[in-house]
Amino acid sequence: MTVTAVATGATVWLTGLPSAGKTTLATALAGRLERPVEVLDGDEVRAFLSRGLGFSREDRDTNVLRIGWVAATLAKHGVVVLASVISPFADTRARVRELHEARGAGFVEVHVATPVEVCSERDVKGLYARQAAGELSGLTGVDAPYEAPEAPDAVVRTQDQTLAESVEQLLTVLRERGLA
Amino acid sequence: MTVTAVATGATVWLTGLPSAGKTTLATALAGRLERPVEVLDGDEVRAFLSRGLGFSREDRDTNVLRIGWVAATLAKHGVVVLASVISPFADTRARVRELHEARGAGFVEVHVATPVEVCSERDVKGLYARQAAGELSGLTGVDAPYEAPEAPDAVVRTQDQTLAESVEQLLTVLRERGLA
Numbered sequence: 001m002t003v004t005a006v007a008t009g010a011t012v013w014l015t016g017l018p019s020a021g022k023t024t025l026a027t028a029l030a031g032r033l034e035r036p037v038e039v040l041d042g043d044e045v046r047a048f049l050s051r052g053l054g055f056s057r058e059d060r061d062t063n064v065l066r067i068g069w070v071a072a073t074l075a076k077h078g079v080v081v082l083a084s085v086i087s088p089f090a091d092t093r094a095r096v097r098e099l100h101e102a103r104g105a106g107f108v109e110v111h112v113a114t115p116v117e118v119c120s121e122r123d124v125k126g127l128y129a130r131q132a133a134g135e136l137s138g139l140t141g142v143d144a145p146y147e148a149p150e151a152p153d154a155v156v157r158t159q160d161q162t163l164a165e166s167v168e169q170l171l172t173v174l175r176e177r178g179l180a
Numbered sequence: 181m182t183v184t185a186v187a188t189g190a191t192v193w194l195t196g197l198p199s200a201g202k203t204t205l206a207t208a209l210a211g212r213l214e215r216p217v218e219v220l221d222g223d224e225v226r227a228f229l230s231r232g233l234g235f236s237r238e239d240r241d242t243n244v245l246r247i248g249w250v251a252a253t254l255a256k257h258g259v260v261v262l263a264s265v266i267s268p269f270a271d272t273r274a275r276v277r278e279l280h281e282a283r284g285a286g287f288v289e290v291h292v293a294t295p296v297e298v299c300s301e302r303d304v305k306g307l308y309a310r311q312a313a314g315e316l317s318g319l320t321g322v323d324a325p326y327e328a329p330e331a332p333d334a335v336v337r338t339q340d341q342t343l344a345e346s347v348e349q350l351l352t353v354l355r356e357r358g359l360a
Contacts, residue, residue, distance in 0.1 A: 038253065048246065049246055052232075052242075062231065073254065077216050078216070
């Protein structure tokens with residue numbers, strides 16, 4: 001569906017467990033970029049693009065690929081997209097990368113690698129507590145799989161550094177790629 | 181989810197019956213625009229964004245709003261989006277317009293007003309024939325409603341003019357708005 005495009009955009013794809021700090025990092029990073037940027041939050045986008053989808057493997061994949069498709073389309077037009085999406089499966093993330101490559105858009109995979117023990121303490125949305133109480137199942141990293149990236153472009157250890165330090169870490173990665 | 185944006189993009193929303201010539205017009209118009217442009221074709225996008233949705237009123241609305249959301253997000257970043265979507269319901273199109281206004285993006289509603297008699301002769305996808313044969317129901321303009329825009333920004337009568345003339349008509353509309 002491409003007709004004309006500029007070729008300087010990219011998606012920074014933040015993958016990690018619930019409460020790992022993906023959206024916090026995306027929002028803070030967006031505030032440091034002096035160019036058009038779009039933050040796509042997995043939960044927010046799900047409400048619009050994927051209403052009715054559940055959390056089966058197939059539905060999760062569909063949701064991730066939809067966000068990936070939107071991100072790639074924006075990135076193709078020069079936008080830097082910061083996408084915070086649990087995206088637990090490696091091959092689905094690989095397909096998102098392919099969507100970008102097919103459009104000549106950059107793709108930077110960032111593993112927000114906060115350990116599950118830290119995530120479950122933060123528990124921003126109360127998901128870990130609900131899972132522990134038996135009110136919820138299929139929580140990524142607890143009773144649903146999370147396949148950590150094997151060769152991400154960056155690994156952010158939010159448990160070992162401040163938010164500002166994590167932002168600087170990613171800015172360095174983006175600067176190396178001419179994106180910041 | 182906005183963080184930073186430029187404010188010069190817009191969506192040209194081409195609404196009309198199946199085989200009215202929406203996608204043909206969008207593609208030809210795209211070839212005349214010397215700026216970043218994205219053609220969103222309702223059928224193509226449906227395959228990616230709305231797999232599993234059917235053709236009930238609710239599912240049609242969901243599909244149209246998803247395309248509208250993607251279009252508005254792109255337009256917010258300065259892209260001219262050419263969206264060819266049957267979008268039969270006036271209030272759904274109004275909601276798409278609102279999505280654009282909320283993002284500071286332009287919205288140009290174009291009624292591709294080819295009459296059903298002409299569309300059913302063209303029948304690019306064989307839908308009218310299948311409906312006539314009883315193999316398909318819910319065909320917009322035949323046995324499903326189409327609410328024509330009451331105050332569109334342009335009405336294109338493809339049955340009365342060449343494709344080149346229709347393109348020129350829309351280029352004039354876009355030039356008046358500083359979009360071409």
